[in-house]
Amino acid sequence: MRKKRAGMGEAPYKKDNETFTYDGKKVTAYPAEKLFDMIKEDFGEDVEGEVKTFTAGVKKKKEYKEIWLKVKRERFHELVEWMSKIQVPHLAVASGRDAGEEIELIYHFSLFYGIRDSEVSLCVKVSLPKEDPVIDTITDILPGALITEREKQEMLGVKVKNIPDPRRVFTSDELPEGYYPWRNDNDPEVEKELVRDLSKEGL
Amino acid sequence: MLDIPYEVEILLRSTVGAIAVALFALIFGLILVGIDRKVHARMQSRIGPPIRQPFRDVKKLLYKQTIIPENAVQSIYNNAPILAFAAAMAVMVYLPLGPFSPMLSEGGDLILVLYLLIIPSLAMVVGGFASGSPYATVGAQREMVLMISYELPLASVIIAIAWKAASGGLDFAAFTFSGIMSYPIWDHVGAVGAVGAILLLGTILITLPGEMSKIPFDAPEAETEICGGLLAEYSGRNLAMFMLADAVKTVALGTLVIALFFPWGLTPTLESVLDVDINKYIGWGIDFLFYMLKLILLVVVAVSFPRTAFSRIKVDQITDVYWKRVGAMALVGVFLLMLDLQVL
Amino acid sequence: MAEKTFTVPIGPIHPALKEIESFILTVDGERVVNVELDLxxxxxxxxxxxxxxxxxxxxxxxxxxxxxxxxxxHPYAYVQSMEHAAGITPPERAEIIRAIIGELERIHSHILWAGVAAHEIGFDTLLHWTWKIRENVLDVLEAITGNRINYAMFTIGGVRRDIDEKGIRQIRSSLQFYREVFDTFVATFIEDTTVKMRTRDVGILTREEAEKQVAVGPTARGSGVPKDVRYDKPYSAYADLDIYPIVPDEFTHEETKGDVYDRIVVRIFEVLQSVHILEDLCDLLESTPGPITYQQNLVVVLNQLKRAVGEGIGRHEAPRGEVFHYSMLNKREQPVVWKVRAPTYNNYASWIPMMKGTQIADIPIVIASIDPCLSCADRMTVVDERTGKSRVMTLQEMREMGWRKTKEIKRRVA
Structure with a gap:
């Protein structure tokens, strides 16, 4: 009835939905459970985590999976290298929070993009003690991670080792040293000076 | 008739005439800019500004404060607009305005006009460099490249036409406007020559947007790239002067094209069609109105249409277009004109 | 050679930039030697x-x-992340309505972008024409949601308004309109000689570079990376449709170069793709009756969220690429963590390889080619006070400033 519709149906450039060709290398999508087992096998006790399953769709129900991992910071860089051997991992962003004694960074990767319905999100958590919040840079593997690493430095006070460009990104240079907006343990005096809520001041 | 001594008559002609020409060029130039903006807007399905908008713009600019940047070379920066305006005005005195022959006419004024037309652009370049802004510097560099680019095809057209007139028996008068006007190119060419003349007309029409720095050849002023380029630092009176120079230059360029390619008046045709004798003064009026109509049509075709239909091209592409494509077009035109002479 | 170069600042305020950001270009004549980004x-x-x-x-x-x-x-990804964190499943009809609004937005966003891109290369006619045809979809959005932008359709666990028969009819007539104008759109944009002259071989981002610089959306697809969240991962009603990412070589019939032209092609054909997706979604909506939220009472929802412990991510393919939200709830009134990742945030890094070696004249279109949305990517204003100190300014504070200004103007007028 309708002639071929752009952007809908079978992709014209790839017959095989299971694989993704990159630089002559074929990438085969593993199910999330298998990927998780592979990581477990190679990293053993240094990683722990789970696979979460969700369902989507209206008439056709489909499942999709996320892997949530916790990795020791010494092996984090190695894990990213490990992933990049399968496919250049996509880094969505690194988020983070102040978890009391520690700073927890969460790197949101995804693998197997470019293959229908088989992308696996990997959320990799790394805990850094507050007295020594140092983590290795991954810009040597993914140059595009620079901005998010710089943001983590200025917002959470993390130190990224070997970062090519340590300057601030979003905050002003006039923001005092040692004040990190996303931390909960800022000096209340400094915070009071910097943050105002005028609706509470009755203006 | 009043008995006026010859010297007084010359004096009167040059003062009153110069003032009249200046006023006409200023007012009609701004009207042309207004018409161009209106037509451009209507073609983009906008309402557009009223035709008197350029007058308001100039008036407002004259009111406004003139800011001189800190690291500008003041003397050059302030004098460049005056130079541009004066040069554009000077061109007008050498040009025939419809039925009126040029106020000043010497042998070779065609070449003089060609050079005088460069001066407003040169003044803008000098002013741009003097304003000490990186945008203006980039703009000035681009304007120089643009001038080098369009000068070749423009000069080849003018010289080809003058050469044709000269070989047609005009000799030295060929490089004067009165000479060219009395020798319309279309009346003296065969079929091959006509094709050549059409190519030359096309060439000069394509150089017009370049001369006026209009899209697609507005790289020196490119608003989204270098914030207005040459004019980035200009404001107030200085900017108003540049605007007026631009308006006058529009009239001058249009008049040049009309003198070269469409010199006819309407009166002889009307006289033969209606079979009446038209009073000399009424005839002047009719021809002058016809000349203004030709100018408006020319500006719409050569400026408003391309401005609507094309995007801005880069400065290296401008050189490419003018030297390779338009230059080739002009050369082919000249060649065909020469061939035509042989055939005849 | 060093003296021959000089610097040209582009921004923070510049006609080529629709939002404030700053580039410091080091140029040698017209050629850009180095780029510094200041965000x-x-x-x-x-x-x-x-x-x-x-x-x-x-x-x-x-x-x-x-x-x-x-x-x-942003609400799309945000509600997804919250639903995952709190374990809420929205009803089916809501999922379809969400996708419909998302696709209508893509149409208007891409057409808006096309106009901006045309303006950057000095083609204002196209700017006016594209923005004129964009009005059609804005009218539909206004009819359905009550607003041209900021639709306020989303809520946690569903959507706030249903789309009735009349709404579907309006969407369908709008789709018909876009089908009709699409050929003109292609002819005036993709097939136009001057547009091609200005954008071919300009701002090249190779496929490898795009993956390494973690580019997303049309920026990545323009370089030939078939990456589209709607295809990679089934979510919402998109799981029912067979969507595939648009990459340029299908339409240009040339090798993918990853230049500005390829990105234009991707965006323009995504408009057509959205039209097709919407047709299917309209059919789907008609055959799926049901509630539009899992819980009508907001107080109940709020209480559930306050008690919830958990974290979730939400991803949606926005017009500019993948939007990513991460939220964490921990028995608190407010979310504990909320991380917003707009597509432009990831595409920033691609600018530098694109800009090096181009001409100054190309910079505006290269900037525009990733469709930057800077207010998405930057989310905090630090303003300088007269005292020279800087501080974090709150939204409320800005609003108050706005009110104060309005009051002042009113007083002055009176």
């Missing part, structure tokens, strides 16, 4: 506001105001 001019601290002052429902409206153009994409 953060429109950082508004929204994450700070939400994690300190707002409950999860209020945060939807802040998410909506992250960006004017992708004002559905």
């Amino acid at each position: 953060g001019y429109s950082h508004r601290g929204l994450e700070y506001i939400v994690t300190h002052r707002c409950n999860p429902i209020q945060a939807i409206y802040i998410a909506e105001r992250i960006c004017g153009i992708c004002s559905t994409s």
Whole structure:
């Protein structure tokens, strides 16, 4: 009835939905459970985590999976290298929070993009003690991670080792040293000076 | 008739005439800019500004404060607009305005006009460099490249036409406007020559947007790239002067094209069609109105249409277009004109 | 050679930039030798506001105001992340309506972008024409949601308004309109000689570079990376449709170069793709009756969210690429963590390889080619006070300033 519709149906450039060709290398999508087992096998006790399953769709129900991992910071860089051997991992962003004694960074990767319905999100958590919040840079593997690493430095006070460009990104240079907006343990005096809520001041 | 001594008559002609020409060029130039903006807007399905908008713009600019940047070379920066305006005005005195022959006419004024037309652009370049802004510097560099680019095809057209007139028996008068006007190119060419003349007309029409720095050849002023380029630092009176120079230059360029390619008046045709004798003064009026109509049509075709239909091209592409494509077009035109002479 | 180069600042305020940011270009004549990026001019601290002052429902409206153009994409990802964190499943009809709004937004966003791109290369006629045809979809959105942008359709666990028969009819007539004008759109944009002259071989981002610089959306697809969240991962009603990412070689029939032209092709054909998706979604909506939220009473939802412990990610393919939200709830009035990742945030890095070696004249179109949405990517304003100190300025504070200014103007007028 309708002639071929752009952007809908079978992709014209790839017959095989299971694989993704990159630089002559074929990438085969593993199910999330298998990927998780592979990581477990190679990293053993240094990683722990789970696979979460969700369902989507209206008439056709489909499942999709996320892997949530916790990795020791010494092996984090190695894990990213490990992933990049399968496919250049996509880094969505690194988020983070102040978890009391520690700073927890969460790197949101995804693998197997470019293959229908088989992308696996990997959320990799790394805990850094507050007295020594140092983590290795991954810009040597993914140059595009620079901005998010710089943001983590200025917002959470993390130190990224070997970062090519340590300057601030979003905050002003006039923001005092040692004040990190996303931390909960800022000096209340400094915070009071910097943050105002005028609706509470009755203006 | 009043008995006026010859010297007084010359004096009167040059003062009153110069003032009249200046006023006409200023007012009609701004009207042309207004018409161009209106037509451009209507073609983009906008309402557009009223035709008197350029007058308001100039008036407002004259009111406004003139800011001189800190690291500008003041003397050059302030004098460049005056130079541009004066040069554009000077061109007008050498040009025939419809039925009126040029106020000043010497042998070779065609070449003089060609050079005088460069001066407003040169003044803008000098002013741009003097304003000490990186945008203006980039703009000035681009304007120089643009001038080098369009000068070749423009000069080849003018010289080809003058050469044709000269070989047609005009000799030295060929490089004067009165000479060219009395020798319309279309009346003296065969079929091959006509094709050549059409190519030359096309060439000069394509150089017009370049001369006026209009899209697609507005790289020196490119608003989204270098914030207005040459004019980035200009404001107030200085900017108003540049605007007026631009308006006058529009009239001058249009008049040049009309003198070269469409010199006819309407009166002889009307006289033969209606079979009446038209009073000399009424005839002047009719021809002058016809000349203004030709100018408006020319500006719409050569400026408003391309401005609507094309995007801005880069400065290296401008050189490419003018030297390779338009230059080739002009050369082919000249060649065909020469061939035509042989055939005849 | 060093003296031959000089610097040209582009921004923070510049006609080529629709939002404030700053580039310092080092140029040699017309050629760009080096680029410095300076960001953060429109950082508004929204994450700070939400994690300190707002409950999860209020945060939807802040998410909506992250960006004017992708004002559905951010709530889309945000509600997904919250639903995952709290274990809420929205009803089916709501999922379809969400996708419909998302696709309508994509149409208007891409057409808006096409106009901006045309303006950057000095083609104002196209700017006016594209923005004229964009009005059609805005009218439909206004009819369905009550607003041209900032639709306020999303809520946690569903949507706030249903689309009735009349709404579907309006969407369908709008789709018909876009089908009709699409050929003209292609002819005036993709097939136009001057557009091609200005954009071919300009701002090249190779496929490898795009993957390494973690580019997303049309920026990545323009370089030939078939990456589209709607295809990679089934979510919402998109799981029912067979969508595949648009890459340029299908339409240009040339090798993918990853230049500005390829990105234009991707965006323009995505308009057509959205039209097709919407046709299917309209059919789907008609055959799927049911509620539009899992819980009508907001107080119940809010209480559930306050008690919830968990974390979730939400991803949506916005017009500019993948929007990513991460939220964490921990028995608190406010979310504990809220991280917003707008597509432009990832595409920033691609600018530098694109710009090096181009001409100054190409910079505006290269900047525009990733369709930057800076207010999405920066989210905190730090303003300089007269005292020379800087501080974080809150949204409320800005609003107060706005009110004060209005009052002042009123007083002056009276």
